[in-house]
Amino acid sequence: MCGICGVVGHRPATPIVFEGLRRLEYRGYDSAGIATLDEGRIERRRAAGKLDNLAAVLETQPLYGTTGIGHTRWATHGAPTENNAHPHGTSRVAIVHNGIIENFETLRTELEAEGQVFETETDSETIAQMVDYYLAAGQSPREAAFATLRRLEGAYAVAMIFAGHEGLMIGARHGAPLAVGFGDGEMFLGSDSLALAPLTRRIAYLDDGDCVVITPEKAEFFDHTGEPVERKIQVTALIAGAVGKDGYRHYMEKELHEHPLVIGQTLQRMVDPATRKVVLPPLPCDLATIPRGVITACGSAYYAGMIGRYWLEEIARLPIDIDVASELRYRNPPLTPGSLGMLISQSGETADTLAALRALKAIGLPVLSVLNAEHSTMARESDLVLGTVAGPEISVASTKAFTAQLTVLACLTIAMGRARGTLDEAGEDELVTALLDLPGKAAEVFSHQADIRKMAGIVAEARDVLYLGRGSAYPVAMEGALKLKEISYIHAEAYAAGEMKHGPISLIDRTVPIVATIPSGPLFEKTLSNLQEAKARGGRLLAFTDEAGAERLSAIAEHTIALPEVHPFVTPVIQTIGVQILAYETALLKGTDVDQPRNLAKSVTVE
Numbered sequence: 001m002c003g004i005c006g007v008v009g010h011r012p013a014t015p016i017v018f019e020g021l022r023r024l025e026y027r028g029y030d031s032a033g034i035a036t037l038d039e040g041r042i043e044r045r046r047a048a049g050k051l052d053n054l055a056a057v058l059e060t061q062p063l064y065g066t067t068g069i070g071h072t073r074w075a076t077h078g079a080p081t082e083n084n085a086h087p088h089g090t091s092r093v094a095i096v097h098n099g100i101i102e103n104f105e106t107l108r109t110e111l112e113a114e115g116q117v118f119e120t121e122t123d124s125e126t127i128a129q130m131v132d133y134y135l136a137a138g139q140s141p142r143e144a145a146f147a148t149l150r151r152l153e154g155a156y157a158v159a160m161i162f163a164g165h166e167g168l169m170i171g172a173r174h175g176a177p178l179a180v181g182f183g184d185g186e187m188f189l190g191s192d193s194l195a196l197a198p199l200t201r202r203i204a205y206l207d208d209g210d211c212v213v214i215t216p217e218k219a220e221f222f223d224h225t226g227e228p229v230e231r232k233i234q235v236t237a238l239i240a241g242a243v244g245k246d247g248y249r250h251y252m253e254k255e256l257h258e259h260p261l262v263i264g265q266t267l268q269r270m271v272d273p274a275t276r277k278v279v280l281p282p283l284p285c286d287l288a289t290i291p292r293g294v295i296t297a298c299g300s301a302y303y304a305g306m307i308g309r310y311w312l313e314e315i316a317r318l319p320i321d322i323d324v325a326s327e328l329r330y331r332n333p334p335l336t337p338g339s340l341g342m343l344i345s346q347s348g349e350t351a352d353t354l355a356a357l358r359a360l361k362a363i364g365l366p367v368l369s370v371l372n373a374e375h376s377t378m379a380r381e382s383d384l385v386l387g388t389v390a391g392p393e394i395s396v397a398s399t400k401a402f403t404a405q406l407t408v409l410a411c412l413t414i415a416m417g418r419a420r421g422t423l424d425e426a427g428e429d430e431l432v433t434a435l436l437d438l439p440g441k442a443a444e445v446f447s448h449q450a451d452i453r454k455m456a457g458i459v460a461e462a463r464d465v466l467y468l469g470r471g472s473a474y475p476v477a478m479e480g481a482l483k484l485k486e487i488s489y490i491h492a493e494a495y496a497a498g499e500m501k502h503g504p505i506s507l508i509d510r511t512v513p514i515v516a517t518i519p520s521g522p523l524f525e526k527t528l529s530n531l532q533e534a535k536a537r538g539g540r541l542l543a544f545t546d547e548a549g550a551e552r553l554s555a556i557a558e559h560t561i562a563l564p565e566v567h568p569f570v571t572p573v574i575q576t577i578g579v580q581i582l583a584y585e586t587a588l589l590k591g592t593d594v595d596q597p598r599n600l601a602k603s604v605t606v607e
C-alpha cells in the first residue's frame with residue numbers, strides 16, 4: 001500500500017507527480033508529499049490527510065524542478081501526521097517508501113550512534129538516514145543507495161533523489177511493486193501502471209530484488225546480486241480516460257453500474273460464442289485427476305472464493321480447502337500432493353495472497369490465479385492466470401471485480417465439471433446459458449435501487465446489523481456485511497442462517513436489522529424457517545430474494561427486494577449486486593467517504 005510516483009525529465013515535475021499520486025490515492029490517503037530538486041537543492045512539501053491538503057500547501061508554497069518524487073501514505077509505523085509524511089530526507093537525499101522495514105530499529109540505533117539525527121517515528125526514514133550517512137562518507141548516490149538497500153530487511157518499493165544530481169532517480173523493489181515508465185526524454189517511476197497511464201504506456205516492471213538507476217534518457221536495471229539485467233518493456237492497454245467518474249457521484253457508484261459490462265467482457269474471454277463452450281488456456285495440471293483444490297485470497301476476493309468452493313464441490317465434485325491468505329500462509333496445512341492452488345485477487349499485489357502463492361509454489365503445487373491486474377506480481381509468478389476483465393477498480397471497496405471473479409470461477413467450475421465427467425453436454429449448456437443471461441439480469445437489478453434505498457433507511461439507523469444466508473448465499477451475506485462495515489462504519493456480522501440459533505439469535509431485538517440473502521431454490525424453506533425464528537423474537541427482516549420467493553417473504557419481512565429470476569447456479573452474482581447497492585445507499589445516508597473510507601486502502605502490500 002502507499003503509492004509512489006517519480007519523474008526525471010524536462011517538464012516541471014510537481015504537476016506530473018501530483019497527477020500520478022491522484023491515481024494512486026486508492027493505495028492510501030493518510031498523508032501525501034512531494035520532493036523535488038530545485039536548482040540541485042532538495043525541497044519538500046507534505047501534508048497530513050488527503051491529497052487536497054497537499055494541493056493547498058503547493059498553492060501557497062510551489063515546488064520547482066524537473067526531478068521529483070511523491071508519495072501517498074497508508075500509515076504503518078508512526079501516526080498519520082505531516083511530520084511522518086513522506087518524502088523523508090535530509091539535505092542530501094529524499095526518499096519515498098512503500099512497505100515495512102523490519103530491521104529499522106537496529107539500523108536506527110546504529111545510525112544514531114553514528115550521529116544521524118532522526119526527525120520522525122517511521123521505519124522509512126531509516127532508508128533516508130542511511131543513504132545520507134553513506135553520502136556524507138563520500139560515496140556516490142549509486143554506491144550509497146546500493147549499500148543501503150543491501151542492509152534492509154522487510155518489504156519495500158523505494159524511490160530516491162539526490163541533492164546536486166538533477167535528472168537522477170534510483171528505485172528498488174523487494175516485495176512491493178514498482179514500475180518504470182518510458183517517455184520521450186523523460187522517465188517515470190510508479191507503484192503501478194495506473195499511476196503512469198496518462199504519461200506513457202511503455203512500462204517495465206522491476207522483479208523482486210531489482211534496483212533501477214533512471215535518467216531522462218534511460219533506465220539501467222540491476223538484479224539482487226547487483227548484476228546488470230534487462231527488463232522487458234511492455235505496452236499496457238490502459239487508457240487515461242478509463243478512470244474518470246463518468247458523471248457518477250462516486251467511483252463506487254460507477255463501478256456498481258459496470259457489473260453487467262464486466263460480467264459480459266469476462267464471459268467473452270472465457271466462452272466460445274460459436275460452440276457456447278467454456279475455453280480455458282493450457283492448464284498447469286490435469287483437471288480430470290487433481291485430488292483437491294486449495295483456494296486462498298483476502299477480503300472480498302476471499303468471499304468470491306467461498307462461492308467458488310460451493311460451485312466446485314457441488315458441480316465438479318472437487319474437494320476444496322479454503323482459507324484467508326494470512327492464515328493459510330502460516331498454518332502450514334498438510335496439503336495433498338498434486339492439488340491445484342487457486343488464488344483470487346483484484347490487484348495481484350496483496351502481500352498476504354502473494355505470500356500464500358509463494359508458499360503453495362514452494363511445496364510444489366501448480367497455481368492458477370484469478371486476477372484483474374494482469375501485469376501484477378501474482379500474474380508473473382502464477383502458473384496460469386485467468387483474467388477478470390473488470391478494468392481499473394478505483395473505489396477502495398471492491399464491487400465489479402467481485403462479480404468478474406465469480407464469472408471466472410463459474411466458468412472454471414464448468415470446465416472442471418466437464419473434465420471430471422460430473423457435467424454432461426446438456427448440463428454444460430444449461431450453465432453456460434445461465435451465465436450468458438447474467439449481464440442482462442445484472443442490469444435489471446438497478447431497477448430496484450429506489451427500494452433498496454428505503455431499506456438503507458433502516459440499516460443506516462442501526463448500530464449492528466446481522467446478515468444471514470445459506471449455501472452459496474452465505475458468502476454473499478459475508479460480502480454484504482463486509483461492504484457495509486467498510487463504507488458506512490456500521491458493525492455488521494454475517495452468519496450461516498442455520499447457525500444463528502447457536503448464538504447470534506441472542507442479539508436479536510428491534511434495534512438489530514437482519515438482512516437475509518434468500519433466493520428461491522432448495523435452501524429457501526430452511527432459510528425461511530430461520531428468518532421466522534428471528535421474526536418471532538422481534539427482529540426486523542430485510543430480504544433479498546427473487547420473484548419466486550417474494551410473496552412468501554413479503555408476509556414476514558419489512559422490506560423485500562424481488563431481484564430478477566435467474567438459474568440457481570448464478571443467484572450469488574445477482575444477490576451480491578443487491579447487497580453491494582444496499583451498502584452504497586447506506587453509506588450515502590451516513591455521509592461517509594464512500595470511495596476512500598477511513599483506515600482502509602485498496603492495495604494492501606504489507607502483511
Ligand code: G6P
Binds near residue numbers: 298350604
Ligand atoms: C483490501 C481491499 C478489499 C480487497 C482486499 C483484497 O483489503 O480494501 O476491498 O477485497 O484488499 O484485495 P485484492 O486486490 O487481493 O483482491
